[in-house]
Amino acid sequence: MDNKVILLVEDNPDDEALTRRALKKNNIQNEVVVARDGAEALDYLFGTGAYAGRDLSVMPTVTLLDLKLPKIDGLEVLRRLRADERTKVLPVVILTSSKEEQDLANGYMLGANSYMRKPVDFAQFTEAVRQLGLYWLVLNEPAPRIRSSVK
Amino acid sequence: MLSFRNLPIKHKLTLLSVLASCSALILACGAFVAYDGWSFRQAMLQTISTEAHIVGANSAASLLFGDPRSATDTLAALSAEPAVIAAGVYNRDGKLFASYVRVGVEQSAEAALPPISPGQPDRHRFEANHLDLSRPIIFQKEPVGIVAIRADLEIMRIRQLRYIGIAVVVLFICTLGAIGVSLWFQQRISQPILALAATAKRVSQDKDFSLRAKAEGGDETGVLVETFNEMLSRIQEQNQELQKGRDELERRVAERTTQLEAANKELESFSYSVSHDLRAPLRSIDGFSQALLEDYSDKLDEEGRDHLQRVRASALRMGQLIDDMLNLSRVTRDEMRCEPVDLTAMAQAIGADLQQTAPHREVEFVIADGLTTNGDARLLRIVLDNLFNNAWKYTSKQPRARIEFGFAQNNGQSAYFVRDDGVGFDMAYADKLFGAFQRLHAVAEFNGTGIGLATVQRIVHRHGGRIWGEGKVDEGATFYFTL
Numbered sequence: 001m002d003n004k005v006i007l008l009v010e011d012n013p014d015d016e017a018l019t020r021r022a023l024k025k026n027n028i029q030n031e032v033v034v035a036r037d038g039a040e041a042l043d044y045l046f047g048t049g050a051y052a053g054r055d056l057s058v059m060p061t062v063t064l065l066d067l068k069l070p071k072i073d074g075l076e077v078l079r080r081l082r083a084d085e086r087t088k089v090l091p092v093v094i095l096t097s098s099k100e101e102q103d104l105a106n107g108y109m110l111g112a113n114s115y116m117r118k119p120v121d122f123a124q125f126t127e128a129v130r131q132l133g134l135y136w137l138v139l140n141e142p143a144p145r146i147r148s149s150v151k
Numbered sequence: 152m153l154s155f156r157n158l159p160i161k162h163k164l165t166l167l168s169v170l171a172s173c174s175a176l177i178l179a180c181g182a183f184v185a186y187d188g189w190s191f192r193q194a195m196l197q198t199i200s201t202e203a204h205i206v207g208a209n210s211a212a213s214l215l216f217g218d219p220r221s222a223t224d225t226l227a228a229l230s231a232e233p234a235v236i237a238a239g240v241y242n243r244d245g246k247l248f249a250s251y252v253r254v255g256v257e258q259s260a261e262a263a264l265p266p267i268s269p270g271q272p273d274r275h276r277f278e279a280n281h282l283d284l285s286r287p288i289i290f291q292k293e294p295v296g297i298v299a300i301r302a303d304l305e306i307m308r309i310r311q312l313r314y315i316g317i318a319v320v321v322l323f324i325c326t327l328g329a330i331g332v333s334l335w336f337q338q339r340i341s342q343p344i345l346a347l348a349a350t351a352k353r354v355s356q357d358k359d360f361s362l363r364a365k366a367e368g369g370d371e372t373g374v375l376v377e378t379f380n381e382m383l384s385r386i387q388e389q390n391q392e393l394q395k396g397r398d399e400l401e402r403r404v405a406e407r408t409t410q411l412e413a414a415n416k417e418l419e420s421f422s423y424s425v426s427h428d429l430r431a432p433l434r435s436i437d438g439f440s441q442a443l444l445e446d447y448s449d450k451l452d453e454e455g456r457d458h459l460q461r462v463r464a465s466a467l468r469m470g471q472l473i474d475d476m477l478n479l480s481r482v483t484r485d486e487m488r489c490e491p492v493d494l495t496a497m498a499q500a501i502g503a504d505l506q507q508t509a510p511h512r513e514v515e516f517v518i519a520d521g522l523t524t525n526g527d528a529r530l531l532r533i534v535l536d537n538l539f540n541n542a543w544k545y546t547s548k549q550p551r552a553r554i555e556f557g558f559a560q561n562n563g564q565s566a567y568f569v570r571d572d573g574v575g576f577d578m579a580y581a582d583k584l585f586g587a588f589q590r591l592h593a594v595a596e597f598n599g600t601g602i603g604l605a606t607v608q609r610i611v612h613r614h615g616g617r618i619w620g621e622g623k624v625d626e627g628a629t630f631y632f633t634l
Contacts, residue, residue: 014435021442068427097430099477100423120430120470122438 004137006032007060009041009077010095011069018122019064019095022129030137033060038072041065042080045087059090062136065112067096067103075106082111089143091136161341168333169326176325180318184311191307192282195234196275199284199302202232207288207298210240214248214288214296222249230254234302236281237263240288241297245269248296265301272297280304343372347379360387415484422480429473437466468594475602478533479587482609487527494522494567497532498556501539513550514543519557522567524634530610531634537603538569538630544597545573545628559631562619566631575622584620607632 006023010016016034023032035041041063043049047056063081067074074094081087093114094107107115116132119125155163206225213222222240229235229251237260239250245267250260265283268274272287272294281301288296343365350364360383364376440463444456451459495518502516524531539554546552555570576584576591583589587605604620607630611618614634622628 012431012435014438015431018434018438021438097427097434098423099474100426118430118434120433120437121467122434122441125434125438 003058004030004061005058006030006137007035007041007044007063008032009035009038009063009065009069009074011036011066015066015118018125019129022122022126023133025126026130026133028129028133028137030061037070038074038077041069041077042072045081045090046084056086059087061091061142062132063090063092064095064132065092067094067098067107075103075110078107078110078112091140091142093132093136160344161337164337164341165330165333168336169329172325172329173322176318176322180314180321184314184318187314188307188311191310192277195282195302195304195307196284198232199235199282199300200275200286202229202235203284203286203298203300206238206240206300207286207296210249210298211288211290211295214240214242215290219249223251225249226251229300232302234306236301236303237265238298238300239264241267241269241299243269243294243296245297263301265299267297267299269297277304280308339368340372343367343376347372347376351379354383360390418480418484422477425473426477430470433466433470433473437463437470440466468600472588472600472602475600475606476587479602479606479609482530482533482606483613485530487530487613489525490528492524492526492528492531494524494531494535494556495520497528497535498522498539501532501535502554505539505543509547512547512552514546514552514554517553517555517557522556522558526614526634527610530613534607534610534632535569537607541603541630542569542571542573542628544599545575545592546571547573547597549573561621561629561631564617564631564633566617566633568629568631570627570629572627575624575626575628576620577624578622581620581622585618604630 006028008016008019010019020032023030033044035044040050043051044054045059047054065074065077069077072080074096078092078094081090081092091113092111093116094103094112095116095118096103097118099117104115114132116128119128155166158166206229209225210222213219213225226238226240226249229238230253233253235251235253236256237250237252237258239260240248242248247261247264250264252258252260252263256263265276265285267285272285275282275284281304283299283301285297285299287294288298347364350362354360354362363380363383366376366380367373440459443451444459448456498518499516502518506512506514506516535556539556542554546554549572553572556568557570558565558567560566561568574592574597580591583591585604585608586601588601589605590599590601592599608618611632611634616633618630618632620628620630
């Protein structure tokens, strides 16, 4: 779990704090990169803007993506991510409040690996984050790196 | 062969005038020829009769004196009349006394002469080609013999053939004339009718009611054309009005559709933000209350911890309310897919699920067999889920319970029903059963948000049905619905 980075795309600082707390309570100590809107998330993933010159060999092991985001919304982030060779196979878990069928359908259509609804009950949320961390950071074997596209 | 009925009018008109003129001509010619024949015969009879008299008078003496030679001479004078073929003088006994045969006639006198009858000497008879005539020869009022003459009708035949020839020529010329005249008339009578027929055909083929037939004259055809045009105008006007009405309707429908779409979109974005934005603060309230309880419980007394628990419970309940409300709005929004639904199987599955949530409870499910209907399976599942859940919930405080699902008559209507023997309700509040967020029990007594029956009612209404409830406090409740 050493250099496995979690990218948390979340505009709500409360939700960010609660997610960090849930991770901590589950002893998940991986580095958490927080992007507060869609544009920032894309900057991080593609090494542009504030993240220009970032070492792109380090890609998030799992991206927790909210849907309702300032600037560029979550579904658009997902679309651009999947359209790029470098990020095409990155695991993306949609973590959002919405249970709208349309969001679910669009999310999966655009290639989300999982869709999780944030429960109001913090105990349930903690449990969900525990299972999520266990699965994506420990159990899941990521796709092999596509070398040619990583510069 | 074409029947007269199906002939085109112009041919009918031609045929009519040609037939009329021809028959008139034929009748006229026939009458003329017949009259001519009759008058010719009368004249011939007169002539031959006179000649017979003369011959008779001149032969009387010869008969009396038995001098056939002078009688033959007298008869020979008949050669002046070319029509006479043969003539003979007979004595009182009917014996041929003297005879004359026209030069060129190759028959014997006996064969060429007409037969005579001594008992009826005065007679005449027209044969096909000749006239036979006999007259008694009288001397001093005493019959002394008979004179008989056969006269040729060849002249009359030739004359009549000539007349018929002339009639045929006249008939031919007249027919041509009649055709010419009828063509000329036809132009004036049939042309407007033909034009009208062509216009009518075009109108019915192209559905073009702006066409008009050309008006001509003030006769019946002219009136017909005018009436036809008037009819077309009226149809055109009505069509225009209909079109206008249709356009107006379409415009209104489009307008309403746009409004509805806008409203729907607004509702959608509203529920989206409700689902998204209203829940986020609740998560913070619950999450940080939990954090307080966990991290600072030593700094809080019992009451403080209780308050925080209440804050958390309220946040959770609010979350539940939001979810239920969203479900309620989704029930009315989603498109219906109608298909055959096996309600019996659905009810059995729901009953089994409920039993699994609390295996220790003794609940008897009585589900009627073979209940099927047409409707949206997903929505009907929500209906049965809610009604069964209610029955399950409101029987939870008794050791044994019975939940029934069937089809029966109630209030004069056949309806499905879900019946339980639970806590029931007071009929005085029956009208509040189906209102959103309306509850007849405290949350502490029976958990719930008051959305279930409102949702059920919306689904039943969307299926074109009705729902109503019957109950009595502590004696159970029955919910009836039609689909």
